[in-house]
Amino acid sequence: MKIINVLGHFRAKIGVFLLLLILSSCNAIKKVGENEFLLTKNTIYADSIKISEDQVKNLISQKPNSSLFGYPLRLNLYNLAKENPDSSYQNWLHRKEKREQRLNSFLSKKQVNRLGESFFVKGYSNFLKRVGEAPAIIDTTKTRKSTERLQAYYGSKGYFNNTASYTILPKKKRKRAEIDYNVILGKPYSVDSLSTRILSSDIDSLYLDNKEGSFVKEKEQFDLANFNRERQRLTSVFRNSGVYNFQESSISFDILRDTTKLRDDQKMDVQLNIKNFVGSNDQSKSQEYKVHRFEKINIYADYLFNQDIDSMQSIEHEGYTIYYKDRLRYKPNALTDAIFFEKDSIYRDLDRIRTQRQITNLNTFKYPNIDFEQDTIQSRLITNIYLAARSKYSLGLDFDISRSDIQVVGTALSGSVFARNVFGGAETLSFSVRGSIGVLSDQSLSEETFTSEIGGDINLTFPRIWFPLNTEKVIPYYMLPQTRLSIGTNFQQNIGLDKQVFNTSLAYNWSPSNFVKNTLELISIEFVRNTNAENFFNVYNNSYQQLDAIADNFDDPTEFPELADFFVVDADNPANPFRLGIPNGTTGFINSVTAAGFPIDNEDLGNVRSIEERQRRLTENNLIFSSNFTFQKNNRIDTNDNSFYQYRLQLESAGNVLSAFSSFIPFNTDDNGQKLVYGIPFSQYFKTDMEYIKHWDLDKGSVLAFRSLFGLAVPYGNSSSIPFVRSYFGGGANDNRAWQVYSLGPGRTENVNDFNEANFKLGFNLEYRFPIVGDIKGALFADAGNIWNVFDNVNDTEATFNGFSSLGDIALGTGFGLRYDLSYFVFRFDLGFKTHNPARIGSERWFTDFNLNESVFNIGINYPF
Template sequence: MRIEFRIKNPSAKISLLFFAIVLASCNTLKRVDDNELLLMKNTIYADEDKVRNEDIQSLIIQNPNSTLLGYPLRLNLYNLAKQNPDSSFQNWLYKKEKRKGRLVKLLSEKQVGRLGESFLVKGMSEWLKNIGEPPTIIDTSDSRRTLERLKAYYSTKGYFNNNTTYVVDTLKRPKRAEIDYKITLGKPYMIDTISDRISSKVVDSIYQLNKAQSLIKIGQQFDLTNFDNERQRLTSIFRNSGIRNFQESSINYAITRDSTKAGDDQDMAIDLNIDNLRLRSNNDMTTSEYKIETFKKINIYTDYLHNGEDEEFNTVEYKGYTIHYKDKLGLNPKTLTDAIFFEKDSIYRELNRSRTYRQITNLNVFKYPSIAFETDTTRTGLTANIYLTEKPKYQLGMDLDVSHSNIQQVGLTFSPSLQARNLFKGAENLSLTGRLNVGSSNDQSITATDNRFFNLLEFGADINLTFPRIWFPFVNTGKLIPNYTLPKTRLSLGTSFQKNIGLDKQTLNSILGYNWSPNDHKKHTVELLNIQFVNNVNPDRFFYVYESTYESLDEIADSYDDATEYPELANDFETSDNSDDPELVIPDGANDFINAIINGTVSSTSDDYDNVRSIKERRDRLTENNLIFSTNYSFNKNNRNGITDNSFHRFRWKVESAGNLLSALSYVVPFNEDDDGDLLVFSVPYSQYIKTEFDYIKYWDLSRSNVLAFRSFFGIAVPYGNSDNIPFVRSYFAGGSNDNRAWNPYSLGPGKSDETNDFNEANLKLALNLEYRFPVVGDIKGALFADAGNIWNVFDNEDDPDKTFNGIDSLTDIALGTGFGIRYDFTYFLIRVDLGFKTYNPAEENSKRWFRDYNFANSVLQIGINYPF
């Protein structure tokens, strides 16, 4: 017997929800005693103005319990735990006189003891306490300490006469209160005069040259941050001007406030003092004047072992460097010295030290280097000792990956690799990687001939050779792209073969590219040649792979399956065992039907003709072989400082041009043409287009691990010359776990079309994403997101107005998906599960676009690794 309980009255549902909220609210105060107050909110006021600055808010010692969308989830989880589970268990055990005896007879004395330590009795409470959060009970001592912090902070901003107080504001709801921190700032102190006293003549001369750029100026409001930044600026200048051992602690500021002046006079005098070098020897402190140090000798040890033993080395002199090695020198001296930015007879610069570390590491030949300095008796002659330890010349690796896609139910990928370092003694690194993928598909066209579980196969290999310099024939690029930018040249060749995957593509890729990074926040990449050849081995499988396209064609053909009326199509249909409806035979029947309609062999309506022609164009485009001969440049810039920085932006721009070199060559060497007049190379029409992309990402740290992330993307690829469309591998699609999550990959667009193709793509894309990320419990994070965007056709051979971009009016075709997600953070990577809802669907009628499919039945579950942007 099954009993169903349903609430048909909406008001009843609302009442039930309200009742649940009331119960949750009661649970919030479970651990708050009658004489205690639960802290609900902190507010800071400076001269009656509310302070929203996160840095100032962080000075508050006591903060309210964290909330999840306004609900104190962690607090209520904590309240669910038993405060003293051991005592509770003992009270329960002895509450009835014979209970323990019965349990001992049933289990044993030892098992009853273990019962008290079990997860249900004790472990669950401990777990709830660990992931939960105890109630924040207002402690006035913490409030007074917060006032001290606020007073000190505003003093650093020049408000030395500020006054602070706090008020505990009890709320109408019981046992709850808010705290208002109030600061009366007063007048800020302003810098009136600046003087300097510098002990070292060398330091003084350098300071005078850079004095005009000082961050501390007359007439400026006092701000201690400016003094800290000025110390760092001066220290960097001195250390990059030859004073290697300059100490930041040598810079001191004497700040004088004249209390004899009128009370409203808030001027102050600043006296800069830079003392001499302080040295400690045998617990005695001595001072010595700073001096500029010049390199007299630079030693490079290429086979150094940190075992503390003296070793004998052979030496070679090369352009002012002394290279020490043991059996033989394994690296070209020029390659080695190009990575060292110290030069003999040049002054010491801290920047060159950082660049040397960075470039040696970039060679990928040595382990992290060690650099030590020695001075002579005059303390002006400097010896640099650079100790290097080689990495293993050869290294083997193996990766295993498990995947799932709309083609494979499950896939296993094995990737063995071999890396060879310093191949030609110029820090050239060679890597050889193989790929073997076996997968399982339930595609009927495959299982009919191959009933094995693993019936998909893909294999291939890639070979990459990198040089730590820009290699360009007959051109010296060293002045344009100096060594400190970590220049690299990459040569790569790769191929792959597929069996029973799609159209069984065979691909060949070859790249000659360069990249360099002026600093940690900028990177330039140029692929001078990027050649890709795609060969579709089994184009006759098109209607098996693109099932929705076949269904659309077969639906049209239903009007022409009468053998008496259309005898020329009699052999194009077959009737399956479980259906009386004749279907087009794949591939011959489907292809014959298309040709009959297009050639006029069979009379058709104009709508049927247009639809069949569209299917033919799609089939021809997706089954044609592609030769892409392109050049591209990309620029990446970001200002992120470490993985914990959640306030940063990132920008990427890429431009790509394909086919122009071959087009120019065709004027010198005549190429063959196909029936459409397209030029052929190796019997394949080469692609010609221009493509550009803009990608911008911005993060805002909203405090307490709450982050707001935004991404905008725009991309367009315009075919011309030898092409009237973009190759499938270079086109855009919409939907998926890293795009608009309310749609599956390739299922959105183009435009407002309601295509049900398996792979919808186009050559113009606009995407906007906004995501609010917040902690939930422990390593579990939550997210609310809104994804907007679409794809369109533009400047190509598509003429369907529903699929093309036709100006500003087409922006109404932008789809909107919203939803929520859960993430589990494993520190090194993150697993993400998102549920997207179609909020605005441009494929619907105008009156039905908003919230038509906004329900769980039409939601889309997306699973991904790491954040989508």
């Protein structure tokens, strides 16, 4: 009853708030003056054709107020604020003759003044103005500025004689108007011929060798953007061809025609000018650009500012001179392999960038300082690379708050000790321990409320590929290669049956480009031990209820005396007082009814054996000896880039090496014929995951995000099913948000198990994200997908994928959410509704569970994709 009262009170408050917004929307022009207009729309026409390109629309200085689905929310919030709360407070204070005097005697003069600064008097108005948006009142100064921008933009596209004007169109609604911008383009100019004036002979030669890639071409329409691209291209060409000191400002273009005079041909001649390097304001001291080669490359290890270089010792190694003090603490190759300059080779800007990246990748030095000394006569360079070492040892301490599909919220504390350059080759050794505690998102998954985990890891990282064969030609150092050796363990409690996990791996990372990252786990060994297997029927309550329902047919001790010891009295259920005890009762009952000759019908026997198989699979320990490769590509430039794509492909193979060894070394086998390693059957399967994410940056801060996921794990050889830790699940805050985690599928089934999982998954997510007020943003989403069993030991046709007809079992969840953006991370609240529920039959699948009672509320941190 209290819950109903609270909900009613909450709805009433929401209703009042919405009513205020609706009333304020009727007065959107509340703060628009008599001779002013509220801007409602901008329209741009070029030669009478409507322009919709964002690049052109963004040239307009003044834009209409933002809206949420056509409703000017931020404008109306702004209108709710008092224009001058200080004056209003003073008027109220002095409205009655002795009001101020009485308040001063009751509170004090200081408190009365502070009352005028309080949230209820002044603060709420400031808050509404801050999160709201002032009315976009048409300003002709800004409008004229917009026309100038339009003229400049189209002039940069070759329409030198274009004209731009604007027209203010009042609307029928009072004090509202639109603006039409009209641009008369005229005929565009084109490049008739391109000549050059290059003072440096080296530059002239390089230009002729790289002329083909020019952005400025004869007979094409003039476009200033192409001239800027050409300047950038030539600068890159010259600086990567030996001209280390080339400056983009040395490049200019001259138009050899007066474009203000009208002529019929609309053609012009363009001259490319490249001046020499000017080292001072005195033009007479300019230097001719030359191609430079490296005369000497000096590496200063452990360099300190103001260090006396003359007192340092040095060694020569493969064309490099390495300076050090007292003793050299690094293997020479560890330093020279990170340097991409070579003696007698030409300077390349690309090599400088790669050198800086690889030295940083060593994780041993701070950002390097690279200096060049020029011999102007012989065009030779002496390069000095100063390396400042980071601390040999460091301590890291992290405190994290996280959210997952299992936990509503989790907190983790971890500590790490780092040791750098442990073997003299810039290796990094780290020891870390961690502990976490979390609150279960769905407490029906366990009798406990909290989860806990404690673990530790040892990692050794090499800034190169550590392999018996030389891999430098395949994976050169500019790809930032790394080798990681790791070993670790962790203990989980109150998640499923409680687990202890041991893992070790040998992995390689490298990045062929800024947007691509590859990871190869050559060897990955994971041992998963269930530490509380006897608790299976307490945790997996659905399985217990199914087994106990079958056992109700055999709980008569006079008819089945051999089963009597397996039942206990349930005093809370007088209608059905006998239930199976856990664990002895459930184990004994399964063993008895599945024995040959026991009088049980085939359907019940099949269900009992299915439950037994499920129990065996979920309580058995797993040994996973695998290799996997992951390819990731993400073309996102930075965190402000909202138009990008991301692709991930992962291939994993497990058990093949052990299976090959079994041909030479006979393994023991269990009753099911599975080969055992130290009494544990090893898993054998092939798994692939493909994920594609695409974001589109829409108008006014809105983003459309899409994700597709395909996952398939096929058991074979020594396995008839996939280990639980490698299987797929549906539902949760990062998947289909209309279902709780692990509650979706497989296929048409519904909550067959407490943790529903399978080995095949399809997922599709579409989300429209839009700003609401300030840092608060909204989202509308549609999540589709499901999990199925395929190529394994599950025969239930409702849970298996049976061809294209099974695509009709794809679940669809739709909903809306709120996000609070804190820049560093985002708090996320989503409400999902079951739009298409494959567990229903026929037409009942659609919208039957589309109601608040069946909705799922999700709390998350950061965006789901």
